[in-house]
Amino acid sequence: MSKKITKKIPERPTLVEACKLENVRLAHDPNVLCVGFGLRTRKGKIVEEVCLTYHVYSKLTSESEIKAAGSQYIPREVHGYPTDVLVVKERWPSECPDDPGAPTGGRGTRRENPLVGGTSSTVLSDWHSFPTGYGTLGGLCFDNATGDVMALSNAHVWGKEIGKDVIQPWMPVDEYLEAAVKLFLCGATAYLFDLAVPSPATIGLGAAATGAWIAACASDKEDPTRWGQRKTGTPTGGAKTDRESIRLRAEVPPVPMAGRAYTTKTTWDYTRITDQGDKSATITEDRINKHVLLAKRVWTDETKYGRGSRVQICAELLTDKNRKPEDYMVVAHCFPKSNPENVYKRIMKSGRCKVCHKQTWSFYGFPPPARPGRQAPRQIQVDVFRIGTTEATLFYGPLPSGDPNPVTALHIPVSGLYCAVPPCTSVIVKGVQYTDVPIRVEAFNAAGQKTGEATGTDEQGVVQELKINTFEITTVKVSGGGNEGFLLGILAEQAYESDYDRKFQHLYYQARLDLGLEVDLGEWGIVLYVQTVDNSGKDSNPVEAAENIAGIVTSANISVIDCGAIMLLDHVFDVI
Numbered sequence: 001m002s003k004k005i006t007k008k009i010p011e012r013p014t015l016v017e018a019c020k021l022e023n024v025r026l027a028h029d030p031n032v033l034c035v036g037f038g039l040r041t042r043k044g045k046i047v048e049e050v051c052l053t054y055h056v057y058s059k060l061t062s063e064s065e066i067k068a069a070g071s072q073y074i075p076r077e078v079h080g081y082p083t084d085v086l087v088v089k090e091r092w093p094s095e096c097p098d099d100p101g102a103p104t105g106g107r108g109t110r111r112e113n114p115l116v117g118g119t120s121s122t123v124l125s126d127w128h129s130f131p132t133g134y135g136t137l138g139g140l141c142f143d144n145a146t147g148d149v150m151a152l153s154n155a156h157v158w159g160k161e162i163g164k165d166v167i168q169p170w171m172p173v174d175e176y177l178e179a180a181v182k183l184f185l186c187g188a189t190a191y192l193f194d195l196a197v198p199s200p201a202t203i204g205l206g207a208a209a210t211g212a213w214i215a216a217c218a219s220d221k222e223d224p225t226r227w228g229q230r231k232t233g234t235p236t237g238g239a240k241t242d243r244e245s246i247r248l249r250a251e252v253p254p255v256p257m258a259g260r261a262y263t264t265k266t267t268w269d270y271t272r273i274t275d276q277g278d279k280s281a282t283i284t285e286d287r288i289n290k291h292v293l294l295a296k297r298v299w300t301d302e303t304k305y306g307r308g309s310r311v312q313i314c315a316e317l318l319t320d321k322n323r324k325p326e327d328y329m330v331v332a333h334c335f336p337k338s339n340p341e342n343v344y345k346r347i348m349k350s351g352r353c354k355v356c357h358k359q360t361w362s363f364y365g366f367p368p369p370a371r372p373g374r375q376a377p378r379q380i381q382v383d384v385f386r387i388g389t390t391e392a393t394l395f396y397g398p399l400p401s402g403d404p405n406p407v408t409a410l411h412i413p414v415s416g417l418y419c420a421v422p423p424c425t426s427v428i429v430k431g432v433q434y435t436d437v438p439i440r441v442e443a444f445n446a447a448g449q450k451t452g453e454a455t456g457t458d459e460q461g462v463v464q465e466l467k468i469n470t471f472e473i474t475t476v477k478v479s480g481g482g483n484e485g486f487l488l489g490i491l492a493e494q495a496y497e498s499d500y501d502r503k504f505q506h507l508y509y510q511a512r513l514d515l516g517l518e519v520d521l522g523e524w525g526i527v528l529y530v531q532t533v534d535n536s537g538k539d540s541n542p543v544e545a546a547e548n549i550a551g552i553v554t555s556a557n558i559s560v561i562d563c564g565a566i567m568l569l570d571h572v573f574d575v576i
Contacts, residue, residue, distance in 0.1 A: 228270025365407025
């Protein structure tokens with residue numbers, strides 16, 4: 001068997017390494033913003049070909065243009081990977097148009113005249129509030145000396161410049177958030193791509209990720225200002241505080257998406273500036289993203305519906321915290337996969353559905369164009385399963401040797417295989433090895449937490465089934481086999497009322513979707529978004545209330561495999 005896998009695999013850096021090398025090479029290129037990686041885009045549509053993505057300010061086509069811009073030529077292939085050049089769109093407000101139109105901020109859905117607190121606003125200057133470009137007008141106040149009306153907001157919304165006009169934003173919020181998604185993911189180790197999920201469901205991922213990260217750094221415990229005041233103490237001897245200064249620095253985790261379990265190292269520098277000297281304090285500590293669900297499940301009362309039918313949508317959240325259903329805002333995004341931009345949003349109310357349908361997905365053997373001896377692509381799709389590799393590998397077969405039903409298999413490299421599966425509670429991985437090193441399987445939930453593992457035997461040349469039952473699985477890592485192990489297939493099953501999660505708290509929700517007589521036929525998908533709600537009372541402890549900050553996305557809506565992050569569909573049904 002060893003002779004079968006001695007074919008030389010071309011050596012090349014991993015996709016992550018190639019990206020880092022190109023970022024260093026082009027660090028001073030005036031036309032290149034950054035180099036990322038993901039799926040190729042052709043005529044505005046994503047195709048299944050992993051490539052290096054060069055984000056440029058302008059697409060330069062001739063050598064003279066490239067030379068005049070002081071830029072460098074981008075080959076069609078770099079380090080063995082195809083390249084894709086994407087133009088970065090910069091949008092900066094410069095002046096107020098004659099007709100600004102209706103505001104589009106998430107918190108201000110109408111034009112307010114006169115202005116009231118809670119309205120979205122933006123400042124006309126070079127200052128740009130990351131990541132959305134707009135922020136909330138806190139309220140109106142009055143100058144004690146002149147009686148003039150003044151507006152109040154945060155420095156991170158309007159900046160610190162004075163004399164600038166502040167207006168309600170007229171730029172479409174989708175444009176802001178699209179730019180934020182690109183900016184946030186371009187420098188991270190995961191690049192977002194989706195093949196069947198509507199942009200309205202993905203457009204807010206960048207802002208949601210930023211909000212969750214900021215909450216973890218500065219809002220989920222005693223905030224930096226309160227901490228600094230407590231550590232430095234109240235000024236004595238008649239000293240008066242003039243102002244306070246806070247500087248916050250925090251590491252961005254590799255996959256900083258909302259709902260993911262991660263820890264970020266954060267440093268605060270606090271200074272209380274008084275008329276009798278300054279008092280300072282500094283702290284560095286690891287802050288944990290607490291806004292994480294253990295699992296979420298979605299199902300419908302039927303699997304197939306006709307036009308004009310009513311769909312009952314059911315959802316279940318699992319958490320290890322003391323929560324009530326009203327502590328979360330749960331919204332189901334429903335859409336036809338043939339027309340994914342057409343999204344029907346339904347707010348889910350507390351309630352438990354009676355009917356649960358078990359779902360099963362599986363494949364055994366890799367279908368064409370996979371063939372024995374062919375080098376496998378870095379991203380492989382088989383039905384609903386997506387498989388990623390961190391190093392080059394090959395297809396082999398027919399395997400197992402001597403089996404009456406052999407199939408084309410995928411070699412398990414030393415670094416392992418990462419498999420994205422539909423959200424499920426049970427997986428069976430089928431593999432075979434030709435050494436005495438067992439195959440190992442690890443399961444992870446959408447939050448990135450390890451939820452189970454299984455190890456095969458040292459038996460060689462026979463199909464082994466490694467099974468894991470747990471409360472949620474969205475990603476599976478397959479490793480081991482002593483460099484002569486092979487993946488044959490996967491079976492995933494979503495069951496409800498699982499025996500493996502009774503120690504956790506279950507929250508149930510339901511909603512209804514009435515299908516019109518002209519809705520799109522075919523398969524529909526559902527993506528569940530879950531956000532926090534602040535139910536703190538007016539007499540709540542302020543430090544404890546800080547952990548109940550509202551609007552933070554707690555649902556993990558992506559599955560990370562190798563260099564990619566795939567948007568998860570929580571459920572599918574058919575309209576016939």
